[in-house]
Amino acid sequence: MAASLRGLLDDPTIPGSVREAMAADFRRVETMLDRLEREELHIAVFGRVSAGKSALGNALLGRDAFAVGVLHGTTTEADAARLDEASSAGLVLIDTPGINELGGEAREKLAFEVAEVSDLIVFVADGDLTREERDALRTLAATRRPLLLVLNKADRYSDEEREGLLEQLRQHAAGLVRREDVLAVAARPSAREVIEIDAHEREKRTSEAAPADVLALKTRLLAIAEREGKTLSAINAGLFAGRLTDQVTGRVAATRRDVASGVIRQYCIAKSVAVALNPVPVADLLLAGGLDAAMVVQLGRVYGLPLTRGESGRLVAVITTQLAALMGAVWGVQLVASALKGLSGGLSVVVTAAAQGALGWYATVLIGRAAEHYLITGKSWGEHGAKRAVADIVASLDRDSILREAREEILRLLRK
Structure with a gap:
């Protein structure tokens, strides 16, 4: 796989x-090469705004690697940090922006892109899934990445409520996430109230931070990393390299089409003007054939398939033979216009130039x-x-619009 990426x-x-x-x-391909060489497993932490994605990443890491805030949209760019406790397993967490922040379409796009190039996705929810979350879960499942669905802030619920929510999540994720991969965590549990009684039997109430409860998730991630x-x-x-190869192929094809269109247009102008202004009967058509062969040679270079003059001439002959069979009447009009030039000693050039030149363009x-x-x-x-x-x-091209454009361009050039 590394060789394939390097070749790309x-x-x-x-x-x-x-x-x-x-x-x-x-x-991204370079990043993938690096992580394959380091044998890393990249995990995207995904979910809607304020579900606790960054807090969960920090809890798994045991340090504040990701920004956590009370305002929506604290995470605006993808960030990554090595999972210290699992450095030997090569786990790397990627915190992503929330999917539902108002006006955050670009951040949502970034989140999906990160998930697409990650190896595994942890989808974080803090209650029953909304329609938006269910849609996102299906979209992520379509990337064919293994998915874990995590109920965060589980400390807010009683045992019965928590089990009920987990069952609802399993039903929503049926066919997308394995039942055993739907887990409950508490990345930043609410502070606990502590009551102390002093020597005089007076109560003193204080609060202390509760430890994160992410052991089940961490154990599951390490097991997946170890096994697969x-x-x-x-x-x-x-998968990513395959998609990128398809995109590159499409871009290269589009670039070549653009360049080829420019080449064809250049020869349309040259040929139409040459045909329109040449006063010698039929010689203009012979000149046109030479230009066609030259154009085909240049198109061969554009598409990386060079053609000799002989090959291009034979190809033009095949094409014109088929065109003549399909459009004999049109070619007959051009021959008549060419002959008119000779009969009138070239005086009819102005009359026939635009019409014949347009046919040459077409x-x-x-x-x-x-x-x-x-x-x-x-x-x-x-x-x-x-x-x-x-x-x-022939059927795919709009003949009338091409002829109209050609006539306008030829007249503009002739006025010069």
């Missing part, structure tokens, strides 16, 4: 623009998109062949 980080085919746009994700910690880390790193778009399809599918037309692929591309 070092992949030379990923463009710099994609790396920059996904810098945070690549940093390494496996969980490897599986979850693999043809370039069709050839460019068809060549893209061929390259994206690995120099292949797919199982249905060139005829079906070209027909689908």
